[in-house]
Amino acid sequence: xxxFLDGYDVLGAFWTTxxxxxxxxxxxxxxxxxxxAMRVGPVPLMRGFGTAYVNxxxxxxxxxxxxxxxxxxxQTLNITLAAKDTDAINFRLAVLGLIVYTSAFxxxxxxxxxxxxxxxxxxxxxxxxxxxxxxLFLVVLPQAFRAAVGPLTNVLIALTKNTTVAAAIGVAEAxxxxxxxxxxxxxxxxxxxxxAFGFCCLTLxxxxxxxxxxxxxxxxx
Amino acid sequence: MxxxxxxxxxxxxxxxxxTATACGGDKKDDAGSSGGGNKITIGIKFDQPxxxxxxxxxxxxxxxxxxxxxxxxxxxNADQIEWKxxxxxxxxxxxxxxxxxxxxxxxxxxxxxxxxxxxxGPYLLAHQDVLVRADDSSIKSPADLNNKKLCSVxxxxxxxxxxEKLAPKAQLQQYPTYSACLTGLQNKVIDALTTDDSIxxxxxxxxxxxxxxxxxxxxxxxxxxxxxxxxxxxxxGKINKALEAMVSDGSWDAAxxxxxxxxxxxxxxxxxxxxxxx
Amino acid sequence: xxxxxxDAQGPRAKRRNILYTAFFVVALAAVLxxxxxxxxxxxxLDWALWKPFFNGSEAYTTYIWPGLxxxxxxxxxxxxxxxPLGAVLGIARLSDHMWVxxxxxxxxxxxRAIPVLVLMIFGNELYSQYTDVSSDxxxxxxxxxxxxxxxxxxxxxxxxxxxxxxxxxxxxxxMAIGMRKNQxxxxxxxxxxxxxxxxxxxxQLVVIVKDTALGGAVLTFPELLASANTMSGYYGANTIASFxxxxxxxxxxxxxxxSFASWLEGRLRRGKKSTGAVLGVxxxxxxxxxxxxxxxx
Numbered sequence: 001x002x003x004f005l006d007g008y009d010v011l012g013a014f015w016t017t018x019x020x021x022x023x024x025x026x027x028x029x030x031x032x033x034x035x036x037a038m039r040v041g042p043v044p045l046m047r048g049f050g051t052a053y054v055n056x057x058x059x060x061x062x063x064x065x066x067x068x069x070x071x072x073x074x075q076t077l078n079i080t081l082a083a084k085d086t087d088a089i090n091f092r093l094a095v096l097g098l099i100v101y102t103s104a105f106x107x108x109x110x111x112x113x114x115x116x117x118x119x120x121x122x123x124x125x126x127x128x129x130x131x132x133x134x135x136l137f138l139v140v141l142p143q144a145f146r147a148a149v150g151p152l153t154n155v156l157i158a159l160t161k162n163t164t165v166a167a168a169i170g171v172a173e174a175x176x177x178x179x180x181x182x183x184x185x186x187x188x189x190x191x192x193x194x195x196a197f198g199f200c201c202l203t204l205x206x207x208x209x210x211x212x213x214x215x216x217x218x219x220x221x
Numbered sequence: 222m223x224x225x226x227x228x229x230x231x232x233x234x235x236x237x238x239x240t241a242t243a244c245g246g247d248k249k250d251d252a253g254s255s256g257g258g259n260k261i262t263i264g265i266k267f268d269q270p271x272x273x274x275x276x277x278x279x280x281x282x283x284x285x286x287x288x289x290x291x292x293x294x295x296x297x298n299a300d301q302i303e304w305k306x307x308x309x310x311x312x313x314x315x316x317x318x319x320x321x322x323x324x325x326x327x328x329x330x331x332x333x334x335x336x337x338x339x340x341x342g343p344y345l346l347a348h349q350d351v352l353v354r355a356d357d358s359s360i361k362s363p364a365d366l367n368n369k370k371l372c373s374v375x376x377x378x379x380x381x382x383x384x385e386k387l388a389p390k391a392q393l394q395q396y397p398t399y400s401a402c403l404t405g406l407q408n409k410v411i412d413a414l415t416t417d418d419s420i421x422x423x424x425x426x427x428x429x430x431x432x433x434x435x436x437x438x439x440x441x442x443x444x445x446x447x448x449x450x451x452x453x454x455x456x457x458g459k460i461n462k463a464l465e466a467m468v469s470d471g472s473w474d475a476a477x478x479x480x481x482x483x484x485x486x487x488x489x490x491x492x493x494x495x496x497x498x499x
Numbered sequence: 500x501x502x503x504x505x506d507a508q509g510p511r512a513k514r515r516n517i518l519y520t521a522f523f524v525v526a527l528a529a530v531l532x533x534x535x536x537x538x539x540x541x542x543x544l545d546w547a548l549w550k551p552f553f554n555g556s557e558a559y560t561t562y563i564w565p566g567l568x569x570x571x572x573x574x575x576x577x578x579x580x581x582x583p584l585g586a587v588l589g590i591a592r593l594s595d596h597m598w599v600x601x602x603x604x605x606x607x608x609x610x611r612a613i614p615v616l617v618l619m620i621f622g623n624e625l626y627s628q629y630t631d632v633s634s635d636x637x638x639x640x641x642x643x644x645x646x647x648x649x650x651x652x653x654x655x656x657x658x659x660x661x662x663x664x665x666x667x668x669x670x671x672x673x674m675a676i677g678m679r680k681n682q683x684x685x686x687x688x689x690x691x692x693x694x695x696x697x698x699x700x701x702x703q704l705v706v707i708v709k710d711t712a713l714g715g716a717v718l719t720f721p722e723l724l725a726s727a728n729t730m731s732g733y734y735g736a737n738t739i740a741s742f743x744x745x746x747x748x749x750x751x752x753x754x755x756x757x758s759f760a761s762w763l764e765g766r767l768r769r770g771k772k773s774t775g776a777v778l779g780v781x782x783x784x785x786x787x788x789x790x791x792x793x794x795x796x
Binding site: 040041042043044045046049055056058059060061062063064067068071072076077078119122123126131132135136140157161162164165167168174175178179182183188192195196199200203204207 | 503504505506508512516519520523524527534537538541543608609612613614615616617620621624625628705708709710711712713715716717724738739742745746749750752753754757
Binding site for chain 2: 547631
């Protein structure tokens with residue numbers, strides 16, 4: 001029944017999906033947090049930059065961003081991100097594109113988390129003489145992150161699914177494999193079921209586990 | 222009050238979107254009446270300059286010229302032709318279902334395809350080749366492609382052919398279109414673009430690229446371009462006659478010169494009908 | 500909240516801010532200059548590549564407008580089909596009967612767990628192998644199928660959240676005057692929930708518009724992004740220019756939709772005659788423990 005799988009590296013493709021997801025998740029968490037810090041910070045220009053970044057990036061299709069990172073950054077600006085062969089370059093560029101896109105949503109999720117922190121917390125922190133970065137990174141963000149676990153989980157799940165867009169620049173992940181298989185093999189339903197199952201395995205547990213974590217760490221007020 | 226306003230607003234939105242889709246529906250009905258009456262529907266490529274390209278003035282390219290000539294011989298003027306885009310993967314299905322009367326879209330005759338559709342022609346003998354920058358003389362044989370960065374469109378057979386048989390160490394970059402490959406080739410990130418020499422010549426012939434690119438002349442495969450018709454269709458014989466006429470009255474040469482000339486493409490002589498080079 | 504994070508600025512803080520601003524400007528300018536210089540060096544800024552977009556309208560009438568039309572058509576169709584489907588699924592998830600609630604939950608969770616692109620590829624092959632939809636329409640059907648399946652599930656969650664966001668008194672009062680469950684839902688809850696959900700629905704439209712681009716890149720749907728491909732074939736591989744123009748068009752459309760949604764949300768929140776419950780633009784993101792957000796590609 002599964003003979004048609006011969007010659008296709010299904011697990012390898014999903015491993016690529018997982019790698020894309022994890023690397024982009026870490027990257028966009030860092031960059032998204034910085035963006036959020038800019039957006040709530042005291043420097044007007046940085047606030048403007050953060051707002052503009054989020055509003056522009058959120059409204060461009062990810063497909064365009066990914067194609068741009070390959071065509072613009074690699075083919076035109078010759079940015080190879082220290083990789084040598086084409087496959088590695090495309091993979092890294094896909095990660096970069098996913099970070100650029102996802103960080104806009106991470107930024108918004110963290111901002112929504114910051115909004116849940118009572119004003120008194122920041123006021124008290126300022127009253128004992130903490131600077132802005134101390135207020136933000138020592139007092140507000142730790143609490144904001146605990147409240148933002150839910151929204152961030154959703155961003156992570158969306159990111160997992162969004163890695164399929166990397167197929168547009170030829171990164172050999174699950175969706176590209178599926179496209180290849182459905183065109184060459186006859187078992188459409190079976191192939192789709194396998195790919196769907198793979199994604200369910202990745203996204204559903206993420207939702208359940210992080211949902212539980214989110215409840216655990218939530219600040220009781 | 223407020224509720225009613227908002228509901229009204231959403232109703233308007235809904236109505237707008239419905240009308241938008243309804244308009245789309247009407248247009249489709251017009252296009253659906255292909256084949257019948259005094260119109261002929263022909264499948265071509267829309268994004269291959271020199272072969273079949275949609276332009277603001279209409280359609281242009283070698284396939285378009287051939288198809289126009291054939292249609293004329295079949296009794297249809299240029300304004301009676303309805304052009305349809307036929308992507309590579311869709312060609313057999315389009316013929317089988319009768320969406321188009323015939324297809325001239327860089328359509329190579331292969332034994333697998335002959336099982337599904339009939340071919341008139343061939344009308345052009347092309348070869349898989351590479352397009353390189355005009356100042357690059359490092360690629361003289363397929364083996365030179367090893368360790369080079371090679372570009373082609375996603376899922377194309379030409380790329381697989383090089384990777385699997387001719388130069389296994391070539392690095393393959395795949396994009397949705399050849400234009401994307403050309404951007405990289407221009408910027409020296411891609412070393413060579415591979416596909417049929419006719420398509421490459423078509424790109425290189427565009428005025429913007431004059432003197433920038435050249436063909437490698439590797440002749441890696443033979444591609445016999447034929448005109449695809451529905452299996453068992455009586456169009457095949459008529460189209461073959463038209464193709465013969467096109468070669469004998471010189472229109473064929475004129476079309477080749479017009480579409481591929483500027484690239485310095487040395488075309489093969491017009492193939493004899495039914496002479497399929499493997 | 501924002502201004503609460505830092506003190507009113509004294510002279511030193513002001514000086515420091517100016518310093519930060521200067522640093523930031525220099526860094527940003529350096530990056531922009533480098534991009535500009537590299538693009539210029541690679542002749543990507545040549546007038547010939549950009550001319551079609553500023554000189555005459557043929558690029559728009561031949562390529563961009565037909566593409567945009569397809570993008571909007573697919574988005575509108577998907578929304579119109581997904582909305583009632585989502586409403587049914589969302590209400591079914593609130594049902595008191597297990598045999599209604601459980602299947603609806605499974606369907607919603609399943610389609611939210613799978614990438615839209617996978618659903619589109621599936622749809623495309625399904626139509627090509629098992630139906631005789633013409634090859635002209637197939638990509639549109641496939642794109643709409645993928646978008647409907649995914650967005651109906653997301654809308655189901657929005658509908659559910661919208662109904663749950665209404666004050667409990669509404670349904671209690673309705674039941675107190677002797678309405679059936681069916682009547683409570685139909686006459687009392689749903690009409691109010693529609694208002695509540697409107698901003699979230701409009702912002703979901705942004706997601707749909709963005710997702711249509713998948714059909715252009717991976718299937719052969721002739722939408723806006725794909726039109727950039729055909730276009731760059733004709734204008735001498737001006738890929739960077741074409742993609743930039745397309746990206747700007749997407750931003751303009753989606754930014755106006757987002758702004759409209761925020762305006763709607765503000766207006767509804769300020770409104771006095773409704774129940775005051777409003778499901779915000781980003782609020783569907785916050786339904787705890789649930790997959791899927793407005794962030795799909």
